[in-house]
Amino acid sequence: MSEPSIFFSEVNERQGVFNRRAFLMGGLAGGGILALGGRLAQLQVLEFDRYRLMSTENQFNFRLIPPPRGRILDRFGVELASNRPNFRVLLVRDEINDIDATLDALSQLIPITSERRRQLLREISRSPKLVPVAVAEDLTWEEFSRVNVRTPELPGVTADMGEARVYPHGGAFAHVVGYVAKVSDRDVAAAGLNPDPLLHHPGFRIGKQGVEKALDTVLRGKSGAVKTEVDALGREVRKDPEGDINPVAGKTVVLSLDADVQSRALEVLGEDSGACVVMDVQSGDLICMASAPSFDANQFVRGLTSAEYRALSEYERRPLLDKALSGTYPPGSTFKPMTALAALDSGMVNPNETVVCSGQMWFGNRFFHCWKRGGHGAQNMHEAIKNSCDIYFYQTALKIGPDRIARVAEAFGLGQTFDIGISGQKPGLVPSTAWKRKQYHQPWYPGESLSFGIGQGALSANALQLAVMTARLANGHKALNPRLIKSIGGVETPSGAAAADLPFKPEHMELVRSGMAAVANDTTGTAYRASQLGLGPVLMAGKTGTAQVRVISRAERASGVRSNDSLPWHLRDHALFVAFAPYDAPRYALSIIVQHGGGGAAVAAPKAREIMRVVLLKDAAIRARIESPLPMPEAPVSTTGEVEGEAPPPPSETILPAAAPAVTGGPTQ
Amino acid sequence: MTASAITRPGERxxxxxxxxxxxxxFMLVLCLIAATGAAMLYSISGLSWEPWAAKHLIRxxxxxxxxxxxxxxxxxxxFMSAYPVYGFGLLLLIAVEIVGDVSLGAQRWLDLGFVRLQxxxxxxxGLVLALARFYHGLSAEAAKFSxxxxxxxxxxxxxxxxVAHQPDLGTAVLLVATGGAVMVLAGLSLRVVAALAVTVAAAIPPFVMFVLHDYQRNRILTFLNPEADPSGSGYHILQSKIALGSGGxxxxxxxLGSQSQLNFLPExxxxxxxxxxxxxxxxxxxxSVLLLYAAAITIALRIASISHSHFGRLGAAGVxxxxxLYVMINGAMVMGLAPVVGVPMPLLSFGGTVMLTVMIGFGLVQSVRVHRYSEITSGRGTLL
Incomplete structure (x- = not known):
């Protein structure tokens, strides 16, 4: 106190200070409460809508219900892909405090190997916190119920009954029907900005190949949801049935395939590598589209180990490849009907005119050989087809030139892809002078016509194209298109018969067909022994083909061409056969390729016969024709070592300019 | 206040x-707050007296x-018991430091067998009493700055x-703030207050970075950016704001509060x-409830200001x-304006110790009112 005061004692001064300060404090407290009130006004009045929404999101949970995936059936309703119940255990990271403890508890109930556990932990750390992760799938009912009983004590763990895809035929349809597998990051990326929430569902599998992939969205259906009120631990408190959205099942897809034929084709191909396509000559329906060797599509559903996958992808015979669509091979002698038709259509060749075959011919500066060392002698067109005489077709091709042959080949479906609803077709190649100019900026050399005429050189085709070619020839009128998908969700897809007419004279086609009938039914035909169906009056017509994949040197030819058996697998010839039946009223066309199988007559034709028998016997009208079906005769065993249809060496040695061999050497698959 | 009743000597x-x-x-206001608390506790236990509402009312x-x-x-x-209570409290804190039961990661409790004492x-x-007693004997000049x-x-x-070492950051902050408030009320120079405020503001960032425990630091960092990890440590603040905002x-x-009934709201x-x-x-x-609190604070401060003794004034005001501070800190925390520290809303929240402390404190306030004419003459300017 600097100045003495009578009226204000020291005590009174302290009281004055206190009262002022208490007033200040009261003001501060009032200000604080005012600030709290302001904040409340902000949260509760101004931002009310936002927080009400967040509260509702907390309170209600839409649990995704995956729709049942649509079934895939064959033409008679046999299931090619269906669903089976799958008991599994799911885990939501967000609701679990101690992952290790939860996994420990779970491993008391169901087997979890330490390897699986590591894998799981990795999976859990990678996936978003709210997305369930499948701990175990395909549990037995006992394991499932054991977990189910304990779930109340294990927050974040649910025992769930889902559905899993099953392919009852295992590998038979693995390429055509395809398979479903776990959704990959790439699938999610491909789904765009707003992916179907199903993609994150642990049980969901996405189509990866064949019909499953092409029609994935159709088969998938629409997911439903169950609206539930949940507490903070995600436990259901109350269901709200009015808020439920029912899932919409995926549509059923019916294919034109016949499960019996397809299975038989796979059986007949056995360990061989190759493909077989059977097509209805009237409707264009694909009855069979098999690729061998195959793999078990069910393995892909549960997921392959890396070792399993490596075994499949590294195997020389390429089981993962759909050879019916994406394997292109030189058609070899099966192409000769095309050359013949081109010759007839050109008007430059009289079918009765003969060409003398001495086993070889000199052209350019080298010999071109016929597959038959001694030669066939004088051959007219019919005989040339029946005997598959190379010299006849060398001469013919030379006479009419490549562009006429190419036109016919293209009219019959080679060098193009068809809209059959699934992807993976390779168009192969039909060479022509225009192609040669465009691709190599070079003129067409006459020597190339020789190879082209017998279905070698740059020409390549897949099994589907060869089946279409044969079917169009057998049909004789229509440029049939193949159809694989018969109906989607009960809606029929357009038939392959609604096609333009073939621009060729019926009598010309009949001439070629009779040549093919002779191949199979004339005792001297190249495939006579292998083509006897044993179905009474129902006969098959066909054409063999043996496509060479290696160069036969002059020295080897002099000392005798090595037999296929003595060569390593990848150097052996491709065996091919195309056929249609019944010859007199064609209903079915077939093509078969046995990669590096050897001779067409010895290897491909007998397999074709087996498959064709099943096809015909399943047709009621044809069964009626066979008054008394005879028992199947034993397949005659080929005794001679002579190989039909052997191609001349690819003209790589001397005739062609250096640039061409890269393509004309194409037979090497 | 009936003036005639207290004129005779000894009458008081x-x-x-x-x-x-x-x-x-004042009593009625406190009862209304506690009753509201009981009503809320009855609601969140699914309209049941168990386990909280009944206990809350009985306590x-x-x-x-x-x-x-x-x-x-x-x-x-x-006045006489001020230093002993403070000393007893200090001894207990030291005892907790030595033998304290580690509960909830902090040594806050002392188990006396029949009751777990905090x-x-x-x-x-004790702190309020000790400070009030000290200032009672201090001149205004000395209280200003000496x-x-x-x-x-x-x-x-x-x-x-x-307390901070236990570690209980919330209580430590509360003690410093209470003590500081008493010092300011007693007349600490406002210039010094301003200087201190600047110093503290400058010291906070290094303190947060180097002295705090990880979980304490996380709480503060979370408070500054709660949306960074909404299901982790930002969860409490976010869920609380959702509860508030969705109330409208x-x-x-x-x-019918879904946030609290379904346990989204923590604690x-x-x-x-x-x-x-x-x-x-x-x-x-x-x-309405904030107004009740404002009323309680206003009444208590008025009681403080009519006391004849400086001890009574400072004691009541300190309490x-x-x-x-409880109300401000808890309110700010719940509304996402302050980090999550374990400070309850007095009388509204369930919890015996805090309620007892507050009511003992208000016992002092009422005592100050009842004895507002008492003069305290001893202990002037001395520690003991």
């Missing part, structure tokens, strides 16, 4: 007169009894450091009870400051 010491001098309006009843008894205790007795709560009263202020600084620092103007209705019965209230009764309900 009669119990019935003392009881009449208790501020019953409050007992506390009211204690408060009335303490109101009749002569303020001179409070010495930091005793200290909240070397003798070392004593209150030490009185504040000792328990604060012990009039609330979702009694017993819904203790620290976050205000959020439950906000969700079910909305802005109107919140403002009121603690109470106000």
């Amino acid at each position: 010491d009669r119990l019935i007169v003392k009881l009449a001098q208790i501020d019953w309006t 409050f009843g007992l506390c009211v009894g204690i408060m009335i008894v303490l109101a009749t205790v002569d303020v001179r007795l409070w 010495p930091s709560e005793i200290m909240k009263i 070397w003798r202020l070392v004593v209150p600084v030490v009185l504040i620092a000792l328990p604060t450091l012990l 103007l009039l609330g979702k209705g009694y017993g 819904k019965h203790t620290d976050f009870i205000f959020a439950t209230l906000a969700e079910e009764f909305g802005f109107v309900g919140c403002i 009121t400051a603690t109470f106000a």
